[in-house]
Amino acid sequence: MLCCVCKEKEATVHLTQIAGEKMQKVDLCEDCAKQKGVNDPAGFSLADLLLGLGASQELEQASGGVETKCPTCGFTQADFKKAGRLGCADCYKTFAEGLEGLLKTMHKGTRHMGKAPRALQQSRDLSDRLKTLQKKLAKAVSDENFEQAALLRDEIQQTSAKLTELAAI
Secondary structure (H helix, E strand, C coil), X not given: CECCCCCCCXXXXXXXXXXXXXXXEEEECHHHHHHCCXXXXXXXXXXXXXXXXXXXXXXXXXXXXXXXXXCCCXXXXXHHXXXXXXXXXXXXXXXXXXXXXXXXXXXXXXXXXXXXXHHHHHHHHHHHHHHHHHHHHHHHHHCCCHHHHHHHHHHHHHHHHHHHHHHHC
């Protein structure tokens, strides 16, 4: 098993954190373990390892070294460093500057898209497609490209029929 940090050397230090019903594991090589202060529990932050190595430092740098506190829940950067998670939804606004870069490295983006049932997602996709086609149709008509407009009209009719079909299900 390779080290989670350097991804080059064999992991010899294996850490497990159990919080509630969730278990998180981190595997480190000897060098990365020493570098991260795993041998010294006071200097070690599992949150840093789990959240992209240096997450809490990134938050501290963004605030200019001043201890920022969430006005809603009172959560601080130190609390984030210890727990590895934020206290409430307002923490995202309070710590936004430092979290943006961190979230970009951890996830695909900084906006939560969530999951949706397949039928609903298909309906949304078809609605978006329909809007795009209608804009293209308006452009084709204004450019007097009537052959393209006729093709777009047919595609709009097919897409509308699919959307109506999905709504009936």
